[in-house]
Amino acid sequence: xxxxxxxLILTYNRVDKLKKLLKSLxxxxxxxxxxxxxxxxxSDKTQEFLSELKITELPFKIYSFRTFTNKGSSDxxxxxxxxAIDIGFDxxxxxxxxxxxxxxxxxxxxxxxxxxxxxxxxxxxxxxSNLKLDRTHRRNxxxxxxxxxxxxxxxxxxxxxxxxxxxxxxxxxxLSYKVISTVGLPNKNYFIWWDxxxxxxxxxxxxxxxxIPEIKxxxxxxxxxxxxxxxxxxxxxxxxxxxxxLPWWVTLIEELKHLFKMLVFLVLFKxxxxxLYFYSYIDYKYSKLGMSKREV
Numbered sequence: 001x002x003x004x005x006x007x008l009i010l011t012y013n014r015v016d017k018l019k020k021l022l023k024s025l026x027x028x029x030x031x032x033x034x035x036x037x038x039x040x041x042x043s044d045k046t047q048e049f050l051s052e053l054k055i056t057e058l059p060f061k062i063y064s065f066r067t068f069t070n071k072g073s074s075d076x077x078x079x080x081x082x083x084a085i086d087i088g089f090d091x092x093x094x095x096x097x098x099x100x101x102x103x104x105x106x107x108x109x110x111x112x113x114x115x116x117x118x119x120x121x122x123x124x125x126x127x128x129s130n131l132k133l134d135r136t137h138r139r140n141x142x143x144x145x146x147x148x149x150x151x152x153x154x155x156x157x158x159x160x161x162x163x164x165x166x167x168x169x170x171x172x173x174x175l176s177y178k179v180i181s182t183v184g185l186p187n188k189n190y191f192i193w194w195d196x197x198x199x200x201x202x203x204x205x206x207x208x209x210x211x212i213p214e215i216k217x218x219x220x221x222x223x224x225x226x227x228x229x230x231x232x233x234x235x236x237x238x239x240x241x242x243x244x245x246l247p248w249w250v251t252l253i254e255e256l257k258h259l260f261k262m263l264v265f266l267v268l269f270k271x272x273x274x275x276l277y278f279y280s281y282i283d284y285k286y287s288k289l290g291m292s293k294r295e296v
Contacts, residue, residue, distance in 0.1 A: 002110060003090030005033040010076045010170075011097035012040040015049050017220060022053075024100040030107040031059040033093075036084055039066040040076040063087055071291055072191030077170060081185045092180065094173040095217070099126070102216040109174060112212050116162070120176040120207045123168045124215030125158060133158065134219060138211050139167040141201075147253040148242050158213040165211045166204045170196040172217035175203075182206055189289035193230060194237035201245050228276055232292065235280035240289065255281075 011018045039046050050064045126137040135152040183202045243251045265274035279294050
């Protein structure tokens with residue numbers, strides 16, 4: 001008997017990408033799954049589209065819920081995980097609305113699960129909109145007297161059938177119910193960025209994470225568009241995560257490195273960068289998480 005698979009998709013104001021994702025699910029070679037769509041309080045035509053889906057005949061069952069307000073993707077995923085638990089599942093897929101499935105993802109997932117029966121976390125390889133392998137989604141980490149270091153999985157490793165990693169993104173990820181019942185829900189207070197890294201560190205401390213390169217996803221995003229406010233959340237949440245999970249001396253090293261950068265920006269009269277690093281550090285230090293009202 002196949003386990004119950006529930007696909008959790010978080011969407012916000014990208015109804016066209018949501019439609020493209022849905023098409024990739026309809027085109028799956030296996031439809032042994034249910035679909036859970038979390039609308040993170042969209043203001044476009046997402047709700048109209050979801051209403052249409054309720055009267056559309058599809059090869060899988062759809063659940064949809066809308067958050068009361070948008071408090072970032074971290075809160076949206078926290079909300080989605082809880083709704084998934086309420087619905088019930090054996091395995092939960094986690095991904096954004098701009099991560100499209102290769103046509104045999106579900107088929108390969110069942111094959112891999114039967115091969116690695118004791119594994120509780122699987123993730124696939126991620127390709128960008130130019131069909132180039134994006135190795136930033138699958139990483140390892142280590143810490144030393146240089147601080148916290150992340151490293152992408154080497155390109156040659158993607159020729160393997162499987163390999164173990166430590167860090168994943170919320171794109172192309174399968175988690176068993178046992179994982180979520182053990183480590184809990186994503187931290188809803190990160191707002192955006194590093195919520196998936198924080199969660200993967202928690203998971204990697206309890207479970208092995210297996211990368212299956214032949215399971216492929218296509219991420220339709222533009223990484224060159226990186227606004228200052230996103231950088232602020234990345235810095236703040238990174239420092240907070242390091243302090244939460246790593247030895248005190250690693251935290252100290254990372255704080256000193258951050259303060260040195262602030263000093264450099266001050267000396268070079270780079271006011272905007274200094275302001276960005278200053279506010280992210282202050283909010284990290286005083287555990288001011290969630291959505292920031294600062295103008296960075």
